[in-house]
Amino acid sequence: MFPFIDRREELKALRERLTGKSFELIIVYGRRRVGKTRLVLEAVKDLPHVYYLAVEGDNLRHFRETAERVFPEVRYSREDWEGTLHALKGKVIVIDEFPNLIKENPQILSLFQRVIDLDLLNSSTKLVLLGSSVSMMTEKVLSYKSPLYGRRTGSMKLRPMGFFSLREFFPKAGWKELVEVYGMTDGIPFYITQVKLPFWEWLEKELSSPVSFFRDEVDFLLKYEFSEVSTYKRILEAIALGKTTPKEIRDFTGLRHSDISPYLRNLIETGLIVREVPVTEKRTSKRGRYYVADNFLAFWFRFIFPNLSRIEEGTFSAEEIRETYDHYLGFVFEKVARQFLIELNKAYKLPFRFTKIGRWWHKKEEIDLLALNEGEKKALFVEVKWKSLSEREARGILKDLERKAELVGLEEWEKFYGLVARSIEDKARLREEGFLVWNLEDFELIKNNRWENIKKLQEL
Template structure:
């Protein structure tokens, strides 16, 4: 199912601004399948430009292919002995954009290429009308070899864009306003466009067909992504699986992954840099030894919760244990997905002025067995919003019970001199108008379209 180009308006505007200001170098990167190539081709659509996709066939072959791309663009045969010669030639041909996609392939084929492009940017196209865009899907390599302090191209890019998956509310343009369906789809795709193309209604049947069939694209995708990005993918996979199964502290993760706890932080830092894992501390603590690890990327969280533990069974054409696990536990799994959705929703409301304050920090809080799903803080005004998030339909009586307990837990947080507000975000809340009249902030899926 191929859909239209969706909601990259801001990204296109940024590229246009940089282009109009005469930027010589722009870097665009992000995880695979996130839509970089589609974005760049859309940007090139009304411009004089060359799009070149690097291969894994070696430096000489890519140089030959780049010569062919320039020949096709200009309508005349040219052949270059180096990329420096190619850009000396292009610098004489007026205003144009040159996109080199999957630049990390070229780095792997010829390590000095980054220094070559430093010379191209510093000396060859500096005073020209050429805008060079380097793009890549290997997040680690782009950050280490192109953007880091020690990289030859450090500080030369006029614009750096890390393209991310669509946010929950961006997905409305793709799937419509059935928000219960959207939560299910968000919980398995994380807003990654390539995965969204494969799913339409988020039904159990559709998810099973795309994840629990050995020939399905999404069945092996997570493993392939780790193999492309990391040197020791098996260890990283065990760490992700441990967290996805609810083991959030260092000792628990290390025990599951069968490794020393002292060796674990280095692996977790890499996973954090890739945006797969997130370290969380209570929102009231900027630094804390009580940090826990969670899976940030919902596609990886779903895969390593429901697919990876049953991988051998599924591959051996015995998917029934995996499917049973999925049917039994998917709704519970979506509780965490909905907490992320609720956080995005409240951040949006805060930015638009719909909440009692414009809050600057949002996050969870926990201490000695007590937990609050979401607290929003405005430290300057000393205002705090305490919110419970429930992926279920609540009666008015249930909602009042949750709010009473929320008030009790709020007294344990240590914000006694602050102004307190209390709320609920749930799938559905009975009697919500009456609760609002009493000063509570109560939202459910039915409210989502009104505040978008």
Template sequence: MSRQKFIDRKRELEFLERAYSSNRAEFLVIYGRRRIGKTELLLHFARDKPHVYFLATEKPYRDNLRELQGLLAEFLGDRLFGKIAFEDVDELLMAFAERIGDERVILIIDEFPLLVEHHHPVLSLLQKAWDLKLSGTKIMLILCGSSVSAMENEVLAYKSPLYGRRTGQWRLTEIPFFHIGEFLPGYTAEELVKVWGITGGIPAYLLQFSPEKSFNENVVERVLSKGAFLYEEAEFLLREELREPANYFAILQAIASGRSRFGEIVNATGLDKSLVSKYLSVLQRLEIVKREVPVTATLKEAGKRGLYSIVDNYFAFWFRYVLPNKSHLEAGLAEEVWGRSMDDFNTYMGPVFEGLVKRPEVFFALTGFHFTKLGRWWRKGEEIDLVALNEREKKALFIEVKWKDLSKREARGILRDLKHKSEHVGLETWEKYYGLIAKNIKGKGVIKSEGWLMWDLEDFEGCLKDNFQSCRA
């Protein structure tokens, strides 16, 4: 997962280790989008334990079965086991379980959806093997997959033959922001935030950026240049995961161009409302798009006031800077395209920075404010970037987030406006606090002495050094 060492995944490894130490049969489902680091996680976990790792491929089912059989025979040190003519995967796995007896063995089947795609009965056959034999052993069976929709619909869903058999599941998400400095040692906090704005916390994407090159060089060479890994990755992912990629492209293009309301997306795409609703639901499930409502909205209000945005930073960047400039990029004009895009990139980084500090782990590590709700607020032309509510203690923290350098005068003006806007939120009897998060705030100490709260990239720099563990000290 990294150039020299395995980075983070502490919680995921603890989950796997707990299951391994149970000393009973375990049936785990591990899934998440491509490039998120599932295989690296599982191999790192299993590296010093008896295990068999099998990667399913696009080959026919029988060829995959024979390959799995060969790996199991190799693990057993039994060449004769590799020559038995097993009819199906259930027979193979039950025979393997018979051979290992009470031994604790990890069996990882990676890209399991490919087996299902080529031979759908594999779900029922695996259920049979688990029910008749595997569940009574000490095997640790792990099914892994990159197709989120297939794993959720075919493996985890109520109608799946495997429903009720799993003993645990984990959907891998991005590496936390405060670990990405380990991929790019020497990068400043500002540079790391900008890298985050392009790659998010996807390990494979972070590995594309070289710590020996500047941020701008990495963008030009690793994202905008034809042939680069990240140049066509968005198209590849959408075509792999979705059946009608053209319609999803249209929706993502509409959102990337500023259409955030449902009606605006429908008008921009020309698609039927029911189809747009369906596609948006899929994109939300894949965590590419998010629907946000005001943090104080009631259930009734939430149904009417939602705004859509692309929350996957790679997709947001790609649809804003790669797709619209494809003709020039294909012609080898990556440097020229990026040169023209730099001013707009600062505008793009505004909501990216806001989204970063809105992440619960980052927000709490930075501010120390205990909250039960966290999000944006807007109503009738008024908007507050971040509102944290502690409903138990009736406390509220209002924050504006700015991706810019601020003078003392600008900072004070923003804070005064924030206090005025907060009066429209309600919460009259609550204890209220007001803060500002920006790239750089001149005279930060003086303004804080006046009772305001504030943080800038200097605070992020300190946090990054300790992976956000002691950044409020």
């Protein structure tokens, strides 16, 4: 098993709440495999606690049996939820997959509300509820209609870890291979811990394994959220294949406009897709595009889903993925570059400290990343290329970026231009001319916290 990695801020926040003297009701939720259980168990590992993984039925009996093994006095309590929770007053209680309790007994929410209000609220009890069904946790536990609304003292939606966390899992790997791994795993701990290096050798073995997690993983994930999954799979496939507008998705799936909107809304709510608008526009802009939220889903629908039959037959090879993988990584590397710039922003402010960052597009013109400080009226335009660029190619990309920047309409703003690529020939010369250019070599500095000042960066 890998040691506990990253999540330092989340772990610190949980520890502070769990070691305090007041009552806490903490909700931790997020997509399956994102690491909720590992995080919470790390937070309570040296605290006396009850950890219970809820199942589909008879949860009260199973919970009591689990609690009695840690706190024997529970066996003398009344054999219902009120009596059991009263016996655990002042303790740390963790209930994983709480939606299973709701499915078994929808009244459990009102019951927990009553126990909290009448018995636990003025105690030092810590109650932590975890859930992988984002839709159910949002609707049943977190919404203002929930009986628990107003009782929770904290909530945490756990998201995938950032790209730079992968170096802690694979300290000897090069950045190129880490980008390749990230293209399949995103920052989702379960998928990361399945991978063995070299990546392509492992992927070949995994695809040929009769017990590969690839086959059923997405079905399991979708069944956590939706009762019927076929339409959602079709929509996710469309988006993963580059159909990003409602019309493109509708044409690919054959769904009418009136049919597709609720599906897209549900996929956004559960965190499986995101809707983005040009960074210069309001969130309500009608120019929104849809993207698959994590790389694993994008990878699965791009490479696994269309080839499931061949994988079963043993006639599909990882080499076929490798042939087009660099093209696929173009979009993945944009996500990596965005995280890279955010790290630079935290540590150095670049030429200025940006307050927002995102894509920009208009008709057929696109800019991969545009970072803005609206107060100072400063903008950083960045192109991202998963390629090895000659100096001439880099100059051509930067010159075209200057052309596209004029289309954005920030006439009186101070503008800066940047490029992030796999490798760039003669970076120093481009930097001397005022361009901000980075390649994979510069990632090492971020990871090692060696960004001391902009001047040093320019001298590299």
